[in-house]
Amino acid sequence: MGNSAIVAELDALVAQCNQEIAALYLAIPTIPAAQVYVQQWGIFTRHSRRCWAWVVGNCPEVEVRRFITKENLYEEEGQIETSHYEKLVRLGLRLGLERREIDDATPLPSTNLALHVWECLTKNYPWKEGLAAKAVLERSGFPDLRRIRQQNWQRALQLSDEDVDFFALHITADEIHGSGAYELLERYVRPEEMPAVLAAARTSLQAWALFGNGIAAAMQARGAVLPEQAPARS
Numbered sequence: 001m002g003n004s005a006i007v008a009e010l011d012a013l014v015a016q017c018n019q020e021i022a023a024l025y026l027a028i029p030t031i032p033a034a035q036v037y038v039q040q041w042g043i044f045t046r047h048s049r050r051c052w053a054w055v056v057g058n059c060p061e062v063e064v065r066r067f068i069t070k071e072n073l074y075e076e077e078g079q080i081e082t083s084h085y086e087k088l089v090r091l092g093l094r095l096g097l098e099r100r101e102i103d104d105a106t107p108l109p110s111t112n113l114a115l116h117v118w119e120c121l122t123k124n125y126p127w128k129e130g131l132a133a134k135a136v137l138e139r140s141g142f143p144d145l146r147r148i149r150q151q152n153w154q155r156a157l158q159l160s161d162e163d164v165d166f167f168a169l170h171i172t173a174d175e176i177h178g179s180g181a182y183e184l185l186e187r188y189v190r191p192e193e194m195p196a197v198l199a200a201a202r203t204s205l206q207a208w209a210l211f212g213n214g215i216a217a218a219m220q221a222r223g224a225v226l227p228e229q230a231p232a233r234s
Ligand SMILES: [Fe+2]
Pocket: 076, 084, 170
């Protein structure tokens, strides 16, 4: 029997975070706003591979390592055709950025702080806590807010389905990534480990809200329209 209580707890944390970060998904972008989004998200996407690798490095369970290596490292970065970062770069080029502006983007202070939180959680904490910290991010905004984001971007910026491949991908791929990681947590986390694992997930989502609302505020400063009911906090 797995620890099914953990999934309910993680879902509740994600649902609460979705409310805090809704502005990011609901924003109606302008081109400069979309550019800053791509630049900051690119920093996250590249760093995320390192975080997953740190979880792998801390984890003695071959089954867990295999899942992460296949789904979060090989597919997302190891193969150029499926690389999530390369897809994000294509979106950025379509929005008028040059590649080096994405590769060499400067993190916002909020992005910078969030990266340090994720590095610490995945590198210095036990692997189950690191896995939980990463797994909840696969679930953020999933799937409804992500669909709205894709539609908003396509409508506001006249982007084709192919242009927003990066967004579409994160509706389909993260179904596998999120549910696979949750299933591993269900099986491996013992009841007495729950508080620490949930605390790591909560901290990771706090970093996510900081990261996402930092981007939303930067988008707003570049003309994006944010919903009034969910004002961005910087
Ligand atoms: Fe990804």
